[in-house]
Amino acid sequence: EDKVVQSPLSLVVHEGDTVTLNCSYEVTNFRSLLWYKQEKKAPTFLFMLTSSGIEKKSGRLSSILDKKELFSILNITATQTGDSAVYLCAGGGSQGNLIFGKGTKLSVKP
Amino acid sequence: EAGVAQSPRYKIIEKRQSVAFWCNPISGHATLYWYQQILGQGPKLLIQFQNNGVVDDSQLPKDRFSAERLKGVDSTLKIQPAKLEDSAVYLCASSSWTGAYGYTFGSGTRLTVV
Numbered sequence: 001e002d003k004v005v006q007s008p009l010s011l012v013v014h015e016g017d018t019v020t021l022n023c024s025y026e027v028t029n030f031r032s033l034l035w036y037k038q039e040k041k042a043p044t045f046l047f048m049l050t051s052s053g054i055e056k057k058s059g060r061l062s063s064i065l066d067k068k069e070l071f072s073i074l075n076i077t078a079t080q081t082g083d084s085a086v087y088l089c090a091g092g093g094s095q096g097n098l099i100f101g102k103g104t105k106l107s108v109k110p
Numbered sequence: 111e112a113g114v115a116q117s118p119r120y121k122i123i124e125k126r127q128s129v130a131f132w133c134n135p136i137s138g139h140a141t142l143y144w145y146q147q148i149l150g151q152g153p154k155l156l157i158q159f160q161n162n163g164v165v166d167d168s169q170l171p172k173d174r175f176s177a178e179r180l181k182g183v184d185s186t187l188k189i190q191p192a193k194l195e196d197s198a199v200y201l202c203a204s205s206s207w208t209g210a211y212g213y214t215f216g217s218g219t220r221l222t223v224v
Contacts, residue, residue, distance in 0.1 A: 041217050042215040042216060043153070044215075088153075090152070095158065095165055096143075096207075097143070097155050098155065101152050
């Protein structure tokens with residue numbers, strides 16, 4: 001059965017800290033690993049990773065994929081209160097469907 | 111480009127009642143998805159359409175849930191009769207083609223069954 005496991009499930013940090021969110025996956029016919037940020041209802045797209053070892057960056061966020069170990073991490077540097085959200089990891093199967101993990105709830109304290 | 115539109119935004123019903131949700135995808139997007147997100151969980155795919163055909167409905171509880179996309183554009187998801195465990199956010203998403211993963215989600219419908 002396909003599964004995506006995220007850790008930790010929740011995390012509390014202070015502004016300026018650096019955080020690392022973890023995601024392991026087992027997805028049949030795996031194609032891509034995606035990260036989303038969810039603040040209220042709609043997840044918003046952050047990254048899509050298809051190749052091992054190539055880091056993707058967007059501002060203070062970065063992510064990398066290890067297809068041998070079936071693992072990905074999302075890093076956030078110099079965290080801000082606006083980074084508080086649930087971060088979802090998802091494995092993409094062959095038909096575009098996504099298998100999501102439970103998410104990591106990040107709380108950034110001022 | 112307009113986003114994925116969903117309605118209603120909130121719905122409260124009693125168990126055993128029926129309810130319907132509506133989704134209008136981004137113009138020109140052939141693939142449409144319905145996901146169910148229970149509180150504290152990640153979204154789970156219920157059904158995937160390619161134009162007006164079903165690609166995957168393996169996790170749709172077909173005894174009570176139904177979905178259609180008759181003209182290959184907008185879609186409706188129906189629950190009849192609703193159970194308490196159906197309380198969740200129902201998210202619709204669309205993509206330009208099957209296999210395009212970074213798709214856009216609508217703002218969702220929060221269903222509460224009491």
